[in-house]
Amino acid sequence: MEKKYPTNLAEKEIQKYWEKEQLYKFTMDDRKIYSVDTPPPTISGKLHIGHIFSYTQAEIIVRFKRLLGYNIFYPFGFDDNGLPTERLVERELGISAKDMPRSVFIKKCQETISKYEEEFKNLWKSLGFNVDWHLQYETISDLSRKISQKSFLELAKAGHAYQKDMPVLWCPLCETSIAQAELDAIGRDAYFHYVKFKVEGTDLIIATTRPEYLSSCVALFVHPNDKRYKKYIGKKAKVPLYNFEIDIYSDAKVEIDKGTGIVMCCTYGDITDTNWQRQYNLPYKKLISADGTIDRDVLFIGGMHVNDARLKIVNLLKENDLLVKSEKINHVVGVHERCLTDIEILPSKQWYIDVLGIKDELLKMGDKIKWHPSHMKNRYIDWVTNLKWDWCISRQRFFGVCFPVWYCKKCGNVIYADEKDLPVNPLEDKPNGNCSCGNDEFIPENDVMDTWATSSVTPFINALYKESDERSYLMPMSMRCQAHDIIRTWAFYTIVKSYYHTGNTPWKDIMISGFVLAKKGEKISKSKSNVVASPSKLIEKYGADAIRYWTASNKLGTDTWFSEEDIIASNRFLIKLWNASRFAIMQLSGYTSEYKKLMPVDKWIIERCKEVTNNYIKYMNQYEIGLARGEIDRFFWHDFCDNYLEVVKERLYQREKHGMVAVKSGQYALYRVLLEILKMYSPIVPHITEYIYLTFFKEYEDKKSITTLIIRENKVENESLKFGNIVKAVLEQVRKYKTVNNMSMKAELDKLIIKGEEKYIGYLKQTKLDLKACTSAREINFISQEKLEIVIE
RNA sequence: GGACGAUUAGCUCAGCUGGUUAGAGCACUUGCCUUACAAGCAAGGGGUCGUAGGUUCGAGUCCUACAUCGUCCACCA
Numbered sequence: 031m032e033k034k035y036p037t038n039l040a041e042k043e044i045q046k047y048w049e050k051e052q053l054y055k056f057t058m059d060d061r062k063i064y065s066v067d068t069p070p071p072t073i074s075g076k077l078h079i080g081h082i083f084s085y086t087q088a089e090i091i092v093r094f095k096r097l098l099g100y101n102i103f104y105p106f107g108f109d110d111n112g113l114p115t116e117r118l119v120e121r122e123l124g125i126s127a128k129d130m131p132r133s134v135f136i137k138k139c140q141e142t143i144s145k146y147e148e149e150f151k152n153l154w155k156s157l158g159f160n161v162d163w164h165l166q167y168e169t170i171s172d173l174s175r176k177i178s179q180k181s182f183l184e185l186a187k188a189g190h191a192y193q194k195d196m197p198v199l200w201c202p203l204c205e206t207s208i209a210q211a212e213l214d215a216i217g218r219d220a221y222f223h224y225v226k227f228k229v230e231g232t233d234l235i236i237a238t239t240r241p242e243y244l245s246s247c248v249a250l251f252v253h254p255n256d257k258r259y260k261k262y263i264g265k266k267a268k269v270p271l272y273n274f275e276i277d278i279y280s281d282a283k284v285e286i287d288k289g290t291g292i293v294m295c296c297t298y299g300d301i302t303d304t305n306w307q308r309q310y311n312l313p314y315k316k317l318i319s320a321d322g323t324i325d326r327d328v329l330f331i332g333g334m335h336v337n338d339a340r341l342k343i344v345n346l347l348k349e350n351d352l353l354v355k356s357e358k359i360n361h362v363v364g365v366h367e368r369c370l371t372d373i374e375i376l377p378s379k380q381w382y383i384d385v386l387g388i389k390d391e392l393l394k395m396g397d398k399i400k401w402h403p404s405h406m407k408n409r410y411i412d413w414v415t416n417l418k419w420d421w422c423i424s425r426q427r428f429f430g431v432c433f434p435v436w437y438c439k440k441c442g443n444v445i446y447a448d449e450k451d452l453p454v455n456p457l458e459d460k461p462n463g464n465c466s467c468g469n470d471e472f473i474p475e476n477d478v479m480d481t482w483a484t485s486s487v488t489p490f491i492n493a494l495y496k497e498s499d500e501r502s503y504l505m506p507m508s509m510r511c512q513a514h515d516i517i518r519t520w521a522f523y524t525i526v527k528s529y530y531h532t533g534n535t536p537w538k539d540i541m542i543s544g545f546v547l548a549k550k551g552e553k554i555s556k557s558k559s560n561v562v563a564s565p566s567k568l569i570e571k572y573g574a575d576a577i578r579y580w581t582a583s584n585k586l587g588t589d590t591w592f593s594e595e596d597i598i599a600s601n602r603f604l605i606k607l608w609n610a611s612r613f614a615i616m617q618l619s620g621y622t623s624e625y626k627k628l629m630p631v632d633k634w635i636i637e638r639c640k641e642v643t644n645n646y647i648k649y650m651n652q653y654e655i656g657l658a659r660g661e662i663d664r665f666f667w668h669d670f671c672d673n674y675l676e677v678v679k680e681r682l683y684q685r686e687k688h689g690m691v692a693v694k695s696g697q698y699a700l701y702r703v704l705l706e707i708l709k710m711y712s713p714i715v716p717h718i719t720e721y722i723y724l725t726f727f728k729e730y731e732d733k734k735s736i737t738t739l740i741i742r743e744n745k746v747e748n749e750s751l752k753f754g755n756i757v758k759a760v761l762e763q764v765r766k767y768k769t770v771n772n773m774s775m776k777a778e779l780d781k782l783i784i785k786g787e788e789k790y791i792g793y794l795k796q797t798k799l800d801l802k803a804c805t806s807a808r809e810i811n812f813i814s815q816e817k818l819e820i821v822i823e
Numbered sequence: 824g825g826a827c828g829a830u831u832a833g834c835u836c837a838g839c840u841g842g843u844u845a846g847a848g849c850a851c852u853u854g855c856c857u858u859a860c861a862a863g864c865a866a867g868g869g870g871u872c873g874u875a876g877g878u879u880c881g882a883g884u885c886c887u888a889c890a891u892c893g894u895c896c897a898c899c900a
Binding site: 033215218220222236237238239240250251284285288289290291292293294295296299300301302303361362363364372373403405406408409411412413415416418514515517518545583584585587588589590591593595596598599601602605606608609610611612613614615616617648649652654656657660663664671672675676679683762765766768769770771772773774775776777804806 | 825826827828829835836837838839847848849853854855856857858859860862863864865866867893894895896897898899900
């Protein structure tokens with residue numbers, strides 16, 4: 031073996047080997063299947079260390095399941111359509127989708143995504159991911175579009191997907207409807223304007239942050255128990271500036287203490303307005319257009335942008351003595367998560383999936399899934415409980431999966447595509463046959479689907495990969511992994527779809543990983559330009575294993591922050607592992623698996639190793655990679671390197687002195703324990719462990735990769751563990767003695783007396799030669815007594 | 824405003840179902856070039872485990888309140 035581990039060279043070589051041997055290719059056999067639903071990363075920019083962090087944690091679990099003997103189904107995809115991708119393409123090419131024919135824009139999108147997908151894939155490969163790339167999918171591929179459209183058709187036919195003209199969340203910048211999940215809340219400074227309405231000649235003061243809405247004010251609301259305003263209920267009020275009259279109602283939703291306790295209901299200032307408008311059968315008065323400007327027909331402010339309109343109205347109110355005061359406040363505003371534009375509520379015709387009607391069932395689904403860590407389930411419950419809108423799945427955008435839908439030009443009927451024709455593009459394809467009214471002219475559905483409408487069917491894309499049902503039994507899949515930011519989107523939507531299509535959960539377990547923060551509290555994101563170091567540069571500098579080892583040091587679900595020093599610390603480990611293996615393998619020359627008798631100290635390291643293996647398996651099964659790693663680290667570094675290797679060192683160097691029985695025993699233990707250590711580490715640092723395996727162990731194990739070995743729980747013999755502790759205590763005492771006396775570790779001792787329990791004295795006597803060697807004691811005496819005592823003379 | 828998480832050595836964090844003198848890595852001090860490893864080895868200093876109560880024979884570990892930080896959600900009158 032090389033004196034230094036050739037990191038970059040070795041990693042590339044190993045990756046090539048895995049690929050050549052097709053080690054991760056999925057084929058059906060009689061083993062139990064472990065299937066993984068892994069996030070198709072959104073093609074919206076570069077991948078950062080946060081992605082590496084969470085994907086690697088999941089990948090480590092998958093490798094561990096391989097060691098347990100499962101048949102692994104581990105596909106990987108890319109989410110390459112939708113608004114985020116459109117924005118990337120627009121940014122990168124300096125174009126705007128609105129300025130060109132849709133087909134031209136889509137072509138540009140396709141060119142851009144394939145470049146990014148190649149880049150992403152190479153990065154995952156350079157981290158050594160044990161993914162079956164034969165199963166690669168893209169959410170815009172024919173197969174994904176087909177499954178996504180099929181899902182839509184099934185839901186539409188069952189009445190779970192419907193089209194309706196009603197108020198919807200609207201982004202005036204992206205000029206599309208959005209779903210509640212794409213809404214973010216940010217704090218904004220604003221003014222509470224106290225405005226004078228008139229009732230029977232007296233002033234009624236109302237506080238509002240959006241005076242530009244005055245023209246679309248359709249009612250006033252007060253609380254039924256509010257003594258101040260009881261007398262006004264049922265009367266009419268005059269809207270300032272516009273001077274039309276509206277009714278005054280009472281409703282328990284009004285908060286007495288907020289503002290002046292009177293609310294103006296506008297179409298539509300917020301979700302409460304939409305409810306009141308429906309409930310009290312109020313008219314709709316248009317204010318805001320799709321592009322965020324005020325409707326042309328609105329007096330004073332028609333055609334202006336909302337913000338300008340607000341200023342204009344405030345000035346007009348001032349001029350007409352209709353403004354009592356303006357109070358500076360900080361309030362929370364709903365914005366579009368992608369562009370941070372303030373969201374408006376506009377009525378429009380959109381496609382929805384019913385989620386409000388199945389909240390209870392969705393909560394039950396949440397209970398059925400095992401969440402890791404368990405408290406992440408709260409976020410799901412919280413989200414489902416607080417849902418206010420059905421899931422709007424139509425987007426007035428360009429690059430996405432089309433709705434398989436046309437409308438009859440004559441009667442307006444909705445015409446659905448035939449399932450056998452999927453995927454269809456209604457803009458290019460025609461429906462089969464005529465409308466039931468006999469007409470043969472159609473208007474295609476122009477909208478595309480929310481990208482989540484497609485990524486929420488990844489289990490189906492995977493399960494039905496071969497267009498037959500042969501994989502349908504992969505549902506529910508064994509495990510979903512993802513970070514906690516997309517619980518309300520990806521996890522939620524996937525559960526919705528799975529519930530509708532199968533009545534069951536999409537997976538058995540969900541593994542939620544944390545984030546990497548650039549510094550305390552600050553999430554790494556492309557837009558915030560705080561990206562620390564590019565993953566590919568880090569891999570080049572430190573190697574994939576060093577980064578992987580770092581990702582394994584954190585508790586699942588917990589955010590961490592990036593520091594290059596941590597990566598350097600993992601390098602220390604890799605060097606240690608290399609050197610220890612190199613030493614052990616050197617001592618294993620002439621190794622055969624036979625031995626006559628196990629020396630007690632060899633028995634100890636084997637038993638201790640079993641104990642560690644058991645704990646390791648226990649923790650890994652709980653997705654506690656950090657605890658599992660800690661368990662092997664302690665064993666490897668301290669028990670194996672610091673103590674065991676020191677004890678057997680001379681025995682293996684000077685074989686004649688110790689005799690072949692003892693040598694064979696040592697070699698046996700060394701071989702078994704080192705291989706077990708490598709196995710346990712292999713999910714975390716697969717390259718170096720495979721490299722060591724191939725250079726030595728492969729010849730004996732007759733398996734082409736460490737990945738194909740099996741790990742098992744074992745019964746542990748406690749007496750050996752206790753004996754090991756005695757040996758460690760002896761070494762500790764001797765080392766301490768030498769350190770305190772400024773002696774070299776090699777310095778000789780005249781006499782060492784070990785007193786201890788009778789049965790361990792027997793073992794100690796058998797270990798006498800080893801002990802003499804590693805303590806450099808000229809003479810060792812053993813005395814039987816209950817308490818352990820070590821005397822150095 | 825609601826929920827959840829965190830608060831343990833100078834720094835970053837482990838401490839699972841309560842049980843012997845509270846652990847690791849980094850940093851620090853001292854010693855050691857011991858034929859795998861000086862990016863190493865050995866020894867050591869350093870913590871009244873956020874605060875205040877409570878349960879218990881016994882609490883970092885359970886309960887209650889509070890404080891600080893973080894995250895998610897809600898909040899546009």
